[in-house]
Amino acid sequence: MQDQTSSEIEQLERLKAGDLDAFEQLVEEHQDKLINTCFRFVHSRQDAEDVAQEVFLEVHQSIDSFRGQSKLSSWIFRIAVTKSLDFVRRANRKKRSGRLKRVLGWVNDGEQAAIEPEESRSALDELADKERAEILRGAVDALPENQRIAVNLHNYQGFRYTEVAQIMETSVSSVESLLHRARKNLEKRLAHYFSKNFDN
Template sequence: MRYDKSGSFEGLVKLHQDQVLNTCFRFVNNRDDAEDLAQDVFMEVYNSIDSFRGEAKLSSWIYRIAVNKSLDFVRKKKRKKRFAFVLSLSGFGDKEKELQLPAPANPHTDLEQKERIHILNQAIDLLPENQKVAITLSKYEGFSNKEIAEIMGTSFSAVDSLIHRAKNKLQKKLHHFYEKHL
């Protein structure tokens, strides 16, 4: 099944833009970057729609593009951070900025919740890429394992296993944090 170009591309964007934006945001944790990525996703969809073969749902194809673009962005950002770190070791860069510690936790509930979310996001970022994608699409975006399998181009059982392993790793990584804070 091929996409019918006579349909409104604007309608396609309206239908998927919020979820694409949220998907991108879950990977990059920055609203401006997520908006830029979402725009790139729809440009890619527009330019590549003729290559859509219909082996999966159109929405799965679109979210796969969103995940790939987000992961590419994160990889590039990590390379830049490593490069900046190497520069700082060699005496270049602003060392004061790099050595700043986060502000101490505020006893207010709202700030505690934000800290928990931040810690969780950091732990998710440390997961292997395929586990990170699966757990993000499942728990943050609400996709079913079947939909995730289509997006990731893998089997249902592989997605089930990825999510299970991701949960176990997160539980181990976060165990000490929650022991201290609960």
């Protein structure tokens, strides 16, 4: 066991014994951060809640296989990241087939609009925080997968480097390096975005 307090060990024992009250307590403890972690990948409330529900069901089903080599929360968030990425991959496959349909002329104009909504642009100085958050979201989504996971967990959810390292099953120095590269990539992408819009 690593970094487990006595209350965590007791909670784990109750969970392994199939105690549903202990399980509900675990859900209440992590639901906020977990749903928001999923949301950062899937970008829809409904999908985020569905994925989070699947995560908790998986935790309940596999709790016996949890050996306690990391913190319970790290294990749960690792499952959340894996499930969210699976969801995004499935959605992207669907989107690709939608694009193919459009190219082949199998969808009408209304469906085209649903597949790729037109982005609204406004003057740079009038950008509201919400719009900025959307632009940032787009830039984060374009990052390589590992950098995206690290940014989601550290910058959005506020996990410390050590916690991110545990969730991603890597070293703290790797996390630092991932976040540094992610920051550089984001700066580059955002600068490109704003330079394009600055000219307009």
